[in-house]
Each structure stands twice: as C-alpha cells, then as structure tokens.
Amino acid sequence: MERRSLINITLFGIVALLSISIAKADDPYKFFTWSVTYGNIAPLGVPQQVILINGQFPGPKLDCVTNDNIVLNVINKLNEPFLLTWNGIKQRKNSWQDGVLGTNCPIPPNKNFTYIFQPKDQIGSYTYFPSTGLHRAAGGFGALNVYSRPRIPVPYADPAGDFTLLVGDWFKASYKTLQQSLDAGKVLPFPDGLLINGQQTRSTFTGEQGKTYKFRVSNVGLLTSFNFRIQGHKLKVVEVEGSNVIQNVYDSIDVHVGQSLSILVTLDQAPKDYYIVASTRFTRTVLTATGALHYSNSASQVSGPLPAAPAGGFHWSLQQARTFRWNLTANAARPNPQGSFHYGTIPISKTFVLANSAPLINGKQRYAVNQISFINPDTPLKLADYFNIPGVFSLNSIQSSPSGGAARLGTSVLGATHHDFIEVVFQNDENAMQSWHLDGYDFWVVGFGSGRWSQASRKNYNLKDALTRHTTQVYPNSWTAILVSLDNQGMWNLRSAMWSRQYLGQQLYLRVWNSAQSLANEYNPPTNVLLCGKAVGRHP
Numbered sequence: 001m002e003r004r005s006l007i008n009i010t011l012f013g014i015v016a017l018l019s020i021s022i023a024k025a026d027d028p029y030k031f032f033t034w035s036v037t038y039g040n041i042a043p044l045g046v047p048q049q050v051i052l053i054n055g056q057f058p059g060p061k062l063d064c065v066t067n068d069n070i071v072l073n074v075i076n077k078l079n080e081p082f083l084l085t086w087n088g089i090k091q092r093k094n095s096w097q098d099g100v101l102g103t104n105c106p107i108p109p110n111k112n113f114t115y116i117f118q119p120k121d122q123i124g125s126y127t128y129f130p131s132t133g134l135h136r137a138a139g140g141f142g143a144l145n146v147y148s149r150p151r152i153p154v155p156y157a158d159p160a161g162d163f164t165l166l167v168g169d170w171f172k173a174s175y176k177t178l179q180q181s182l183d184a185g186k187v188l189p190f191p192d193g194l195l196i197n198g199q200q201t202r203s204t205f206t207g208e209q210g211k212t213y214k215f216r217v218s219n220v221g222l223l224t225s226f227n228f229r230i231q232g233h234k235l236k237v238v239e240v241e242g243s244n245v246i247q248n249v250y251d252s253i254d255v256h257v258g259q260s261l262s263i264l265v266t267l268d269q270a271p272k273d274y275y276i277v278a279s280t281r282f283t284r285t286v287l288t289a290t291g292a293l294h295y296s297n298s299a300s301q302v303s304g305p306l307p308a309a310p311a312g313g314f315h316w317s318l319q320q321a322r323t324f325r326w327n328l329t330a331n332a333a334r335p336n337p338q339g340s341f342h343y344g345t346i347p348i349s350k351t352f353v354l355a356n357s358a359p360l361i362n363g364k365q366r367y368a369v370n371q372i373s374f375i376n377p378d379t380p381l382k383l384a385d386y387f388n389i390p391g392v393f394s395l396n397s398i399q400s401s402p403s404g405g406a407a408r409l410g411t412s413v414l415g416a417t418h419h420d421f422i423e424v425v426f427q428n429d430e431n432a433m434q435s436w437h438l439d440g441y442d443f444w445v446v447g448f449g450s451g452r453w454s455q456a457s458r459k460n461y462n463l464k465d466a467l468t469r470h471t472t473q474v475y476p477n478s479w480t481a482i483l484v485s486l487d488n489q490g491m492w493n494l495r496s497a498m499w500s501r502q503y504l505g506q507q508l509y510l511r512v513w514n515s516a517q518s519l520a521n522e523y524n525p526p527t528n529v530l531l532c533g534k535a536v537g538r539h540p
C-alpha cells in the first residue's frame with residue numbers, strides 16, 4: 001500500500017507538470033501501473049507464450065468515469081518494443097496518447113511510458129490492446145469501461161451488476177510464428193478456437209434470479225465475427241460504442257472484429273445454469289466458446305442443446321445492423337439529447353472512397369487501401385509533423401478514391417481540414433468480411449449497400465437516427481458509408497480492425513489539420529514524449 005501511494009505521489013508531480021493545459025482541475029485522477037511480461041498458459045490446452053499485464057490474461061479491467069484523468073504507467077518487460085492503444089477512446093486534441101506507431105514511438109524493452117488521457121465526454125464499453133506487431137494475438141488486451149457521471153442518468157434502470165466478456169478467435173501458434181508467417185508473405189491460418197475471457201468453456205457469470213445485469217461484450221479477435229447468445233434469455237441492447245441506442249430485444253447478436261456493445265439481461269427463468277455461447281460467423285468451420293450464466297439459487301449445471309446460431313448469413317447480419325439506432329431523446333455522456341445533433345442536415349465537405357484489396361506485392365501477400373499498402377516509417381507521423389521533419393510522409397500520398405493500377409507500398413496520409421464534415425465510403429470488392437476502425441472519433445454509420453457505391457446510394461442513407469460508433473463492418477462485395485465531424489485535430493489511424501490486414505498494410509492516417517495552431521485545438525506533446533527515428537534529440 002505504502003509503495004503504491006508513494007508512486008502515486010511521484011506521478012502526481014509529473015501530472016501537475018504535464019497536464020496544466022490538459023485537464024480541468026475538478027476531474028478526478030486515477031493512477032495505474034501496468035507491468036507487461038511474457039507468460040505461459042494454455043487457453044486451448046496447449047501451453048504457449050502469451051503477454052500478461054500485471055500477471056493477468058486478459059489484462060486488468062480499466063474502469064473509469066467520464067472525464068476522469070487516467071495516469072497509466074506501462075512498464076515494458078518484454079524484450080521487444082510495445083505499445084497499447086485505447087480502442088474507441090477519442091483522445092480529444094491529444095493524438096499523442098493514442099498508442100499507435102503513427103503517433104507514438106514504441107516503448108523500448110525495459111522502459112516505461114506514462115499515458116495520460118481523459119475519456120472526455122464519453123461513456124460506454126471499450127477495450128485496449130497492443131498495437132505493435134502481432135502482440136494482440138498473444139493477449140495484452142482488456143476491457144475499458146467508461147461509466148456515466150452520477151448526475152447524468154443512463155436511459156435504463158441501473159443494472160444489479162456488470163459483466164465484461166472479451167470474446168475473440170485464438171491461435172495455438174505463438175504470435176511470433178504468426179508474425180513471421182505474415183512477414184514471409186503468407187495469410188494467417190484459420191484460428192484454432194474462440195475464447196471468452198481467455199477460456200474456451202469455463203467463464204461463469206453469477207446473478208440473482210429476477211435481477212437485470214449488464215453484459216459488456218467485445219470482439220477482441222483477429223479475424224472473425226461472432227454471434228453471441230444466452231440460452232433461454234433475451235438480449236436487450238442498450239449501448240453501442242458510446243451511443244445509447246433504441247432498446248431492442250434480440251435472441252442473438254453479431255459482433256464484428258473490434259466492436260463492443262452493452263446488453264441488459266434479466267434473469268427471468270427457472271433457477272439453473274444457462275449456456276452463454278459465442279460462435280464464429282460466416283466461416284466454413286464454426287468455432288464455439290461457451291460459458292455459463294449461473295443463477296445464485298441454481299442447483300443444476302448447464303444442460304440441453306446449445307442455443308442455435310441464426311440461420312441467416314450476411315443478409316441477416318446486415319438487417320440486424322440496421323436496427324441499431326440512436327435513441328434521439330436519450331443523452332449519452334452529456335446532458336443534451338443525442339438527437340439535438342442534427343447530423344443529417346450538415347453539408348458534406350468532402351468524400352473519400354476507400355477500397356480495400358489483397359494484392360501480391362513483390363510476390364508477397366499484402367493488403368492495400370486505394371492501391372497503397374501502408375508501411376510504418378521509423379519516425380511516427382505525428383512527431384514528423386510536429387517537428388517539421390521532412391522525408392517521413394507526404395500529404396495525399398493516397399488518392400481519395402480508388403483509381404486502379406498496380407498496388408505499391410507507401411505511407412498513406414490523407415489530408416483533411418479541422419471542422420470539416422466528411423463522408424467516407426468503405427468499398428469492399430473482396431469476397432471477405434471487413435471491419436474498419438477510426439481513431440480519434442466516433443462516426444455515424446449511415447448506410448450499408450451491396451455492390452458498388454455511387455452518389456445515388458446516398459438517397460438511402462439514414463440521416464435521422466443512425467448511431468455513432470468507432471468500428472463498422474463492411475459485408476463482402478458491399479459498401480458501408482459513414483459521416484464524420486472532424487472536430488478533433490490530430491493524426492488519426494484509420495485501419496482494418498482485422499489485425500493481419502492492418503499489419504500487412506490495410507491502414508492509413510487521417511491528418512486533421514488547422515492552419516491556425518492553437519492549444520485550444522490540439523495539445524503539445526507531453527513532456528515525457530518518447531522520441532525515436534528522426535525525432536531523436538528534438539526538444540518538444
């Protein structure tokens with residue numbers, strides 16, 4: 001205890017220095033020290049090397065309240081560089097804390113970096129995970145739950161309890177083997193299993209009969225969508241990545257890679273144990289993970305057949321996605337109702353059409369966006385931008401719509417203007433599911449359609465009650481359109497949430513720029529900023 005408070009006092013000194021311009025004094029501070037190590041466990045029965053945080057797999061749950069100041073010291077005890085990113089935390093004015101290789105130098109082995117950030121005006125279920133290499137295939141991920149401030153009520157009765165379910169596909173092979181195979185230009189094999197909180201069959205959640213619980217469900221996998229269901233129980237979706245949604249009731253729910261949502265479940269059945277099931281979607285071989293919903297007064301174990309996955313495929317999934325809508329009268333993190341932001345009336349200032357592809361480049365499998373397959377420079381783009389270091393990237397090194405031609409390697413940065421309101425169309429001409437994530441923002445998912453998007457596709461957009469989220473799926477040979485209000489200056493990663501695709505180039509950066517430089521729009525680098533590449537020796 002004493003040691004902990006000493007660290008806190010030391011950190012508090014740093015915080016005072018770092019955050020004068022960042023945090024409002026009235027927002028509470030929460031301190032964490034996370035030690036990242038290798039471990040050896042056997043989630044699928046075969047011992048393998050994994051990544052632990054404070055000895056845990058998955059990593060510790062990071063619970064906080066809207067606007068808390070998180071001071072989180074990550075100590076890298078691996079023998080390779082490491083970074084964590086906070087999936088869905090918008091890092092307002094502060095891409096310095098985003099934890100991806102375009103904004104941060106990785107934490108060298110046996111060094112540490114203290115992230116300081118605020119989930120500003122956010123609520124909801126999120127996750128964090130390692131953004132470096134294929135570390136995510138080894139663990140290092142966890143839940144990040146942002147609770148509403150007490151004076152901002154949630155649009156449902158407070159649940160009796162709160163469960164976190166991190167569900168994802170898993171490989172028996174070590175992440176190093178998987179990474180070597182990608183480096184050699186091969187695609188990832190099909191995963192070996194599906195896990196719920198690191199377990200294939202054993203996760204148990206206990207509640208009292210008659211009460212209602214919140215289940216925070218996230219897809220922390222690398223490749224596959226899953227369907228989630230609970231034997232004998234209805235699922236009421238209340239929140240999707242920070243949006244309070246119309247509270248529809250479902251038998252089962254599809255969750256795509258990188259996505260999160262919150263569900264209410266009432267324990268309204270006879271007292272026994274019920275199966276909790278996740279199973280992969282749209283895959284020839286179906287991987288299944290099971291857990292148990294245990295009534296505290298239950299005397300019998302789970303039994304009977306597992307509840308079935310939906311019979312429908314992509315179309316079923318798309319129809320379900322269209323039912324996730326903003327509750328216009330509900331507030332989210334702020335007192336004003338979500339519907340008071342009439343996003344459908346804002347003129348679009350620019351359209352980007354981003355088409356993914358899976359080309360061979362120099363005989364190796366790569367993934368590309370508008371024919372550019374992204375490679376990370378040694379100097380983070382954000383540092384190159386701040387220090388005016390030439391030769392790291394050039395703006396508009398990628399076309400704003402696909403123009404054909406041969407794919408090539410490059411460091412793609414799309415230029416955009418602060419306060420613009422943009423439309424991004426994810427065009428998926430591949431016969432494979434996609435999941436796209438944007439850092440720094442949430443965005444309105446206004447349309448899903450099949451085939452090629454055209455301007456005429458806009459007439460079917462939902463301009464009234466689409467929800468905002470940070471990660472959207474794109475079905476095979478289809479498109480998804482999003483609208484983004486560029487209110488967050490910085491350098492933001494736009495990437496495939498499917499990690500082998502991201503690793504092999506299906507990503508880019510969106511540089512949201514304001515020529516009038518002001519700390520009101522974007523913070524300076526923190527005083528503990530790590531420097532690497534051509535930024536070594538610079539003074540922030």
Ligand SMILES: *[C@@H]1O[C@H](CO)[C@@H](O)[C@H](O)[C@H]1NC(C)=O
Nearest residue numbers: 014073112113114115528529
């Ligand atoms: C590493 O941790 C120490 C405290 O344990 C802290 O003083 C230092 O600022 C941290 N380094 C960085 C780069 O955040």
Ligand SMILES: *[C@@H]1O[C@H](CO)[C@@H](O)[C@H](O)[C@H]1NC(C)=O
Nearest residue numbers: 155245246247327329330331
């Ligand atoms: C929408 O939110 C309001 C709170 O503002 C709540 O009372 C209502 O039940 C919600 N409606 C639906 C359909 O979820």
